[in-house]
Amino acid sequence: MAILISVVLTGGSALGKKENVENSLESIHEVATRSLGSLCVTEQFRSLSVPLDTLIFESARQKADLAATLLQDLGVAHHNGLQDAISKNLLVSDKMVLSARVLAINASTGTLVNCAWWQRQGLEMGGPKKIIETGMDAGHRPNTDYPWYEDADSSPGLRSPKFVESPPNVAYKGWWTYPYYSCLARRWLISYSVPIPPPGRRGLKGFLSLDVDVSHLEVNQCEAKSSKRFSNEISVFHGSHKCHNSTSECVYRPILNTMSWTRGRYQCACRPGFYSPHHDGLFNGSLVEVAWTEYVENSSRSWETIFQCKRCAPGCHFCKDPSPCLATYHWPFRITLLVFSIFCVLCTIVLNVYMFKHRKLKVFKVASPIFLSITLFGCATMYLEMAAIFPVLDMYSCIATKWSRHLGFCVTYTALLMKTWRVSLTYRVKSAHKVKLTDKQLLQWMVPILLVMLIYLGTWTLSDTPTAEEIMDNDSLRFKQCTYNWWDHSLAIGEVLFLAWGIRVCYNVRNAESLYNEARLITYAIYNIAIVNIMMIAFQLVIRVLKGQGDQWDNRARSRGVTASFSLNGIGLVPEEAPDLYQENEELKEEIQKLAAQIEFMKIVHMEMNNRHVKPKSGGYFTTLNAPTVVHSPLTKQGCILSQSKPPEEL
Structure with a gap:
């Protein structure tokens, strides 16, 4: 009893509670396996050190409190018949009560004066039966080893350590005991005892007690969430199993038509993603309990080696052996592609910085630096797709893959197409006024296209988030691939139509002249839709700058009389920057001189054709020093040969 009391007193801490549970499970195991030792020979009782939830026995407690109040009011000195009636009726009125007793004890000497003890015998045997227990005869002291009886020196108003503390904010007249095994009844019991103080210092004090059979309760050592919790489960034992929680889970195995408490009434099943070469991954709880005891005693390591599941191969949801479930990636090739993609990203960043640093050079001004940056x-952004699909695919990597691929394509292709469209509009103009489209206007037209793509991708991500699906190869090995559905197909159709419009625009400007042939290079890029060609455009501009030709005009364009102001792709050069006035003045002077020469030419031709008698003026437009000059008029196919040696009349 001293050991029991010391264990109960230490039950406040978590460690003490765990020790109490383990000691109680050990006692349950001894009782279940009949390894009782001195039990049922000398002790007659085996108490546990953990309390039970007594709310399910609330009706029996209330009846016991009511009977104790009645005995206290009437007294227990001269009412032997009343004591017998109360004890007997407690058994009859409540089927959970196995025994009931009322003791009358001399308050001065502590000797037993009277005992009314009734026990349920079964309906087939005539109902309750009055018994006389050894050591409880008149004139003897009650045996204090009984779990339901108070200590000899305890005060009626104070709780003995043998009893469980009452729930907070609840007024009980008595106390519940810890569960115990009774050798006489061969059952697990829990008792409720109510002391009845005497009316004065002397006289008889009473003691009422009843025993409740709890053998029908189940010792479920699994977690409460691992099985459906019933009211007949002892909650204090939940979570006391010995399965490896990280690799296996506890599965409770209720045994029907049994009234005995048993330790290890569960199985340890390997969790998904784990396996065991022993027992097909399903271990008997009794064997696990024994292995755990040996592990604690350092006598065996089987609890760690045999009863612990092993992790499956990566990607396996269920397995029976360490065989692989995922297809093996060609990592050297994947790493090579990743390194190349990252290198391309760094190159684009370097090119962007280089272009921004030399943005005032004509080769960059003509090409619109802002669109080059875009x-x-x-x-x-498109190069980053390889970084998104490099690891094992999941939902986030699939989202990054869709966004980097389609958004990068939209940004790159729209920027190139806007510049080509400007060339197309300028090239096809038929009026005398120049069509001047600034970069700001092109950006305003570019924003709706990008906005449509952003709305589409955002709606796609929120409503039908792309995920990674598993696909089996020929060897039944799984690998992950991002799902493809009608969102992908719809976007692919839209991009094809967008490309078709771009090809039409490129076809319209196939003969357009532009500085550095940028329009033709953009056309090639749109035709091929290839990253390499786009990079070649940037490399070509860089090489031109490195060769020192960045401030020179295209020689072929100059030979054909194409000036900078007439360049179809150079109209509206970066209006956000301050214009080069000297350069514009020189270009305007050149254009005016050419227009003046053409006007003079047309004037003289018309005059000579309508006035053939007029001689050409010496030193005039058609005068040559040594040889005759042949001039073709734009109004006639027949040429006029003017000579200083013959007058006009002779012609």
Whole structure:
């Protein structure tokens, strides 16, 4: 009893509670396996050190409190018949009560004066039966080893350590005991005892007690969430199993038509993603309990080696052996592609910085630096797709893959197409006024296209988030691939139509002249839709700058009389920057001189054709020093040969 009391007193801490549970499970195991030792020979009782939830026995407690109040009011000195009636009726009125007793004890000497003890015998045997227990005869002291009886020196108003503390904010007249095994009844019991103080210092004090059979309760050592919790489960034992929680889970195995408490009434099943070569991954709880005891005693390591599941191969949801479930990736090839993609991203960043540093050079001004930056940004975004699909695919990597691929394509292709469209509009103009489209206007037209793509991708991500699905190869090995559905197909159709419009625009400007042939290079890029070609455009501009030709005009364009102001792709050069007035003045002077020469030419031709008698003026437009000059008029196919040696009349 001293050991029991010391264990109960230490039950406040978590460690003490765990020890109490383990000691109680050991006692349950001894009782279940009949390894009782001195039990049922000398002790007659085996108490546990953990309490039970007594709310399910609330009706029996209330009846016991009511009977104790009645005995206290009437007294227990001269009412032997009343004591017998109360004890007997407690058994009859409540089927959970196995025994009931009322003791009358001399308050001065502590000797037993009277005992009314009734026990349920079964309906087939005539109902309750009055018994006389050894050591409880008149004139003897009650045996204090009984779990339901108070200590000899305890005060009626104070709780003995043998009893469980009452729930908070609840007024009980008595106390519940810890569960115990009774050798006489061969059952697990829990008792409720109520002391009845005497009316004065002397006289008889009473003691009422009843025993409740709890053998029908179940010792479920699994977690409460691992099985459906019933009211007949002892909650204090939940979570006391010995399965490896990280690799296996506890599965409770209720045994029907049994009234005995048993330790290890569960199985340890390997969790998904784990396996065991022993027992097919399903271990008997009794064997696990024994192995755990040996592990604690350092006598065996089987609890760690045999009863612990092993992790399956990566990607296996269920397995029976360490065989692989995922297809093996060609990592050297994947790493090579990743390194190349990252290198391309760094190259686009370097090119963007280099272009921004030399943005005042004509080769960059003509090509619109802001659109060059947008194009390079789109290329870098597309290159990042390889970084998104490099690891094992999941939901987030699939989202990044869709966004980097389609958004990068939209940014790059739209920037190139806007510049080509400007060339197309300028090239096809038929009026005398120049069509001047600034970069700001092109950006305003570019924003709706990008906005449509952003709305589409955002709606796609929120409503039908792309995920990674598993696909089996020929060897039944799984690998992950991002799902493809009608969102992908719809976007692919839209991009094809967008490309078709771009090809039509490129076809319209196939003969257009532009500085550095940028329009033709953009056309090639749109035709091929290839990253390499886009990078070649940037490399070509860089090489031109490195060769020192960045401030020179295209020689072929100059030979054909194409000036900078007439360049179809150079109209509206970066209106956000301050214009080069000297350069514009020189270009305007050149254009005015050419227009003046053409006007003079047309004037003289018309005059000579309508006035053939007029001689050409010496030193005039058609005068040559040594040889005759042949001039073809734009109004006639027949040429006029003017000579200083013959007058006009002779012609």
